[in-house]
Amino acid sequence: MAVARGRRTLAVILALLTIGGCASPDEPAPPAASSPASAAFPVTVGGVTLDERPDRIVSLSPTATEVLFAIGAGPQVVAVDDQSDYPAGVPVTDLSGFQPNAEAITARTPDLVVLSNDINGIVASLTTLRIPVYLAPAATSLDDAFRQWRELGTLTGHPADALVGQVGTEIDKLVAALPERAKPLTYYYELGPELYSATSTTFVGALLGRAGLTNVADPADANGAAGGYPQLNQEFLVKANPDLIFLADVTCCAQSAATVAARPGWDTMTAVRAKQVVALDDDVASRWGPRVVDLVRAVTDAVAKVPA
Amino acid sequence: MGPARRRPGPRGHGRGGQGPRVTRLRPLWWLTGLLAVAVAGVAGLAFGPVPLPPVAVATEIVNLLPGVRMTSGLDEREVAVLLQLRLPRVVLGLLVGAMLALAGAAYQGVFRNPLADPYLLGVAAGAGLAATAVIALDGPRTLLPAAAFTGALAAIGLTYLLGAAGGRDRSPAALILAGVAVAAFLEAGQTWLMQRHADDLREIYSWLLGRLATGGWSDVRMLLPYVVVTAVVVLLHRRELDVLTVGDEEAAGLGLHPQRSRLILVAAASLGTAAAVSVSGLIGFVGVIVPHTVRLLAGASYRAVLPLSMLFGAAFLMLADLVARTAVAPAEVPIGVITALFGAPFFVLVLRTHRRVAL
Numbered sequence: 201m202a203v204a205r206g207r208r209t210l211a212v213i214l215a216l217l218t219i220g221g222c223a224s225p226d227e228p229a230p231p232a233a234s235s236p237a238s239a240a241f242p243v244t245v246g247g248v249t250l251d252e253r254p255d256r257i258v259s260l261s262p263t264a265t266e267v268l269f270a271i272g273a274g275p276q277v278v279a280v281d282d283q284s285d286y287p288a289g290v291p292v293t294d295l296s297g298f299q300p301n302a303e304a305i306t307a308r309t310p311d312l313v314v315l316s317n318d319i320n321g322i323v324a325s326l327t328t329l330r331i332p333v334y335l336a337p338a339a340t341s342l343d344d345a346f347r348q349w350r351e352l353g354t355l356t357g358h359p360a361d362a363l364v365g366q367v368g369t370e371i372d373k374l375v376a377a378l379p380e381r382a383k384p385l386t387y388y389y390e391l392g393p394e395l396y397s398a399t400s401t402t403f404v405g406a407l408l409g410r411a412g413l414t415n416v417a418d419p420a421d422a423n424g425a426a427g428g429y430p431q432l433n434q435e436f437l438v439k440a441n442p443d444l445i446f447l448a449d450v451t452c453c454a455q456s457a458a459t460v461a462a463r464p465g466w467d468t469m470t471a472v473r474a475k476q477v478v479a480l481d482d483d484v485a486s487r488w489g490p491r492v493v494d495l496v497r498a499v500t501d502a503v504a505k506v507p508a
Numbered sequence: 509m510g511p512a513r514r515r516p517g518p519r520g521h522g523r524g525g526q527g528p529r530v531t532r533l534r535p536l537w538w539l540t541g542l543l544a545v546a547v548a549g550v551a552g553l554a555f556g557p558v559p560l561p562p563v564a565v566a567t568e569i570v571n572l573l574p575g576v577r578m579t580s581g582l583d584e585r586e587v588a589v590l591l592q593l594r595l596p597r598v599v600l601g602l603l604v605g606a607m608l609a610l611a612g613a614a615y616q617g618v619f620r621n622p623l624a625d626p627y628l629l630g631v632a633a634g635a636g637l638a639a640t641a642v643i644a645l646d647g648p649r650t651l652l653p654a655a656a657f658t659g660a661l662a663a664i665g666l667t668y669l670l671g672a673a674g675g676r677d678r679s680p681a682a683l684i685l686a687g688v689a690v691a692a693f694l695e696a697g698q699t700w701l702m703q704r705h706a707d708d709l710r711e712i713y714s715w716l717l718g719r720l721a722t723g724g725w726s727d728v729r730m731l732l733p734y735v736v737v738t739a740v741v742v743l744l745h746r747r748e749l750d751v752l753t754v755g756d757e758e759a760a761g762l763g764l765h766p767q768r769s770r771l772i773l774v775a776a777a778s779l780g781t782a783a784a785v786s787v788s789g790l791i792g793f794v795g796v797i798v799p800h801t802v803r804l805l806a807g808a809s810y811r812a813v814l815p816l817s818m819l820f821g822a823a824f825l826m827l828a829d830l831v832a833r834t835a836v837a838p839a840e841v842p843i844g845v846i847t848a849l850f851g852a853p854f855f856v857l858v859l860r861t862h863r864r865v866a867l
Contacts, residue, residue: 392711433833
């Protein structure tokens, strides 16, 4: 899984943070990413109350890890799960967010645990042990993601408003720069070669909808029974003939424009013929952290290249 | 359609008694089987998530004949849908269904156990573990068929070794129990791998539930030779299978080599199952339900059970796949879910209707 993450992306984020600090005059002097915590404790977010700034944070969510480091709470993070691989140098351990083990977590003597799933009653277990837990489940919208960033900011003493403002602005700018089209482009977003996709009701689907795209997967989960992640029928997909294909299964499943073109019948599709098959970064595409800007940029770049 | 009005040959499995006498396959059942395959095949081609006019479908199919070139009115993508996606999928369903049902019937005869099927003997579990390992450890997906195949053969080998480890007493029951143990062990390994690699769960799960969804002609080409070899070997041994059901001593008394026949049949059935599983994932129930149903309808002689299982297995899976791709179109239902959902109640129904001639 682990892929060498480019320093480029880190640089982008650092740049964003710096710009964010300067470009938000309305904000009440947002702290730079590395500044000491200035927020007052105790704080309460949802059901979590922290009497003082946490200094031993355990993050079992790759997204939360990215957010924590982006807002400057990185030095307070003592351990992250085995899937957290960004930014470079995070304290990776063999802890698992999919199979969280209360004992193993407790052994790190955390004063805040961040989880994306409450599996096996882990929240209850940790709460019994008086360890504060912040649950950050998969975001359902950009605003939902922003809320989580802000809450993580509040909990760690590193307000995330600047980051939120910057990312929001950047996305708006990317979307606004897209050319006008008489007819919206259609797309298929692939999560796996078994043709699992994401509808417009998902985080990523909503994001692509912002770029003015129409999702061909929407009819496959019209009532939401599949949770927004239906497995599409191949016949349907070839006939639906999307203008763009986004692959979020590049790293996991070795998919590429070439493997897609080699699938039976797919060479008749517009997206394949016009070379509008876009390889995304699996991890960026499946997380709801600050790198979501990279995802939107990859999408808008591809959309801009399609002749209007 | 009433039951065949004659006593089934052997009374159950492994209970001794007279060998099957009246074992000629009645033309009625041949016709019914062929009709079932034809109906399922035509239905599979005619219906799908993409509506195609039946006349156009027929025209394109006729166009496949050499020298014929008629206009069907379908656009290029619709032709691709029909000929590159739907047709191979129907053919794949036919081959996999025939294979799994035939292998199930063969196992049941070899092990003199009506419950024997690829699942009970660890074949499917072996294939499942190997495929899970490839996915979880990020192996190239092109390795999947080979890995599933190797895993299946390794598992049946292990089952056979353990089952035969008791020494001279190589009873069928020992083999079945060994198969259960091997399957449990391999499934534990698979579960462990899945937990360690939870981010691959969707892909693993999709494979485990069976999928003709992404098959194409390449899968058909890969599977066909194995199906032919397995079918020829197993069908050539139909007499041995009938004799094996009455017991090894009787078989030896008739001049057969029970252990040798058993080995050949197990190897052939495992080969076919492994090949089927490697392209289609794990599709359950076909191997146990179809042969039983055939047995209840047409009698227990393997001369009837083997070919009819192939026909009805093919028809069953083609129809199951039709449901899988149309029930919630344009989404998909895993075909393993369909075979279980329809197969199990259907089996119970047949069992209740024909209880007296059953086991």
